[in-house]
Amino acid sequence: DADVTQTPRNRITKTGKRIMLECSQTKGHDRMYWYRQDPGLGLRLIYYSFDVKDINKGEISDGYSVSRQAQAKFSLSLESAIPNQTALYFCATAQGETQYFGPGTRLLVL
Amino acid sequence: GENVEQHPSTLSVQEGDSAVIKCTYSDSASNYFPWYKQELGKRPQLIIDIRSNVGEKKDQRIAVTLNKTAKHFSLHITETQPEDSAVYFCAAIVQGGKLIFGQGTELSVKP
Numbered sequence: 001d002a003d004v005t006q007t008p009r010n011r012i013t014k015t016g017k018r019i020m021l022e023c024s025q026t027k028g029h030d031r032m033y034w035y036r037q038d039p040g041l042g043l044r045l046i047y048y049s050f051d052v053k054d055i056n057k058g059e060i061s062d063g064y065s066v067s068r069q070a071q072a073k074f075s076l077s078l079e080s081a082i083p084n085q086t087a088l089y090f091c092a093t094a095q096g097e098t099q100y101f102g103p104g105t106r107l108l109v110l
Numbered sequence: 111g112e113n114v115e116q117h118p119s120t121l122s123v124q125e126g127d128s129a130v131i132k133c134t135y136s137d138s139a140s141n142y143f144p145w146y147k148q149e150l151g152k153r154p155q156l157i158i159d160i161r162s163n164v165g166e167k168k169d170q171r172i173a174v175t176l177n178k179t180a181k182h183f184s185l186h187i188t189e190t191q192p193e194d195s196a197v198y199f200c201a202a203i204v205q206g207g208k209l210i211f212g213q214g215t216e217l218s219v220k221p
Binding site for chain 2: 033040043045058097098099
């Protein structure tokens, strides 16, 4: 689904570095989400936003921050990366209840 | 707290057999239950969903059933094919419009 894009697709970084993952969508959806996926744990919600002025914490927001720069853009930042933030990160968008996922960013923190 | 439990974590079937994946949820106010399929290295994709005003929904070889009283819902895949091999996630919508996902089921269909 090319309507939801994530950059970068893969990233290797070192402990303590600040990194930003970006998500863009052309679907015109108001709602955007960030999840992380770890083996055996499913998809866990980090942050979500229902419009540009709205930011909400999810289940596992500690160590992360987000910015909703525009309706189409939602960025996830790791202020000081640590190894247990190594995971697959997905952005998703929704207009109603149905969520559409981006292709994912694979992050490795050394 | 809000929780979705999914079982089994792995499931292996022979091609042509049926597969059933079960989920239970904790928030009695949940009224929307999607199922996603994630192929290896790909993003999760919605395959079917059900709302609380119906008990069953079918789409070709896939069906989902919902028991609101018991707070559980299930995915049924009939006449399985090797291309059905993937990880399947159930989810339930909770207060605030968030989706809570189950832990996933890795389905393997052996030819």
